[in-house]
Amino acid sequence: MDMKNITLRQLDILKMLGATGSYTKAAERLHLTQSAVYVQVRKLEQEIGLPLTEQVGKKVFLTDAGSEVLRTSTQIKTQLEELSRSLEHLRDVDDGQLRIAVTSAANAFAVDILARFRQQHAHVKVLLNIANRKEVLESLERNDIDMAIMGEPPQNLDLLALPFHRNDLIVIAAADHPLVRGPRIPLERLVQETFVLREPGSGTREAILRYFEGHGLQIEGELIMNNNESIKQAVKVGMGVAIVARHSVLTKIEAGYLCELKVEGFPLSRMWHIVHRKGKNLAPAPFCFKTYLLQHQYVRSTQEFSQIIS
Structure with a gap:
């Protein structure tokens, strides 16, 4: 079986079709025509050599083969995301991105800090999520973000929390x-x-x-x-x-x-804390932001600074 012509777009379409159970709804969510969704699923079936969907009444279901393709495609997407994050470590600071979550209590304070940071690194892409404490901790747990700014970090999670302001x-x-x-x-x-x-x-x-x-x-x-x-x-x-x-x-x-x-x-x-997972290998942009926070706030000496970022 030769599957070299399978595309990530086709896998995304199959995933949406499985989630919605409808060609019409899948097309709406993906901003495609219904016929385009249908054609791409048929092409994918031709590459696989097995039917991937079946219609029961008005609803479309994935076959066992379709479910297996979807499971594997999820693994592929995860590996590609990991590859993208790994490659960030090979880029310069200003080519990278900073994914950061901030508790709502620190909203205005954190936005001001980010604005001052971007005056020095204008090309860093900042992805900021303002959420409640529970949601911020969940993002850290899922490794969806590089770091967070919050007040009282929990003691029972595998996190590194550094006071900075x-x-x-x-x-x-x-x-x-x-x-x-x-x-x-x-x-x-x-x-x-x-x-x-x-x-x-x-x-x-x-x-x-x-x-x-x-x-x-x-x-x-x-x-x-x-x-x-x-x-x-x-x-x-x-x-x-x-x-x-x-x-x-x-x-x-x-x-x-x-x-x-x-x-x-x-x-x-x-104190406000900068928080990230222990052992996380920060890319240049997040590491630079962490360094910026600790240098420009309440670090009392060069020796203390060297100890706190290590």
């Missing part, structure tokens, strides 16, 4: 909140307020709850929001108080929409 957490409230102009607020008084918090699994949420638990306190009332912008808006209109990264609300505080409350023990001093 201070991340102060402050308590914010609406500009007209009764506690704004009073004396420094005890924690016991603060926990009586309604808190606007991120969803379970958020690194900031976990840090906040651990802090209060460490002082024998528990938040009495809470509203849950799935992104930081919603939290800031909720606080602005008086729905509660919140604990957020100071850098993320500076403009709103300066504009008079929000206020920083003076609270016992605050600000909470945390």
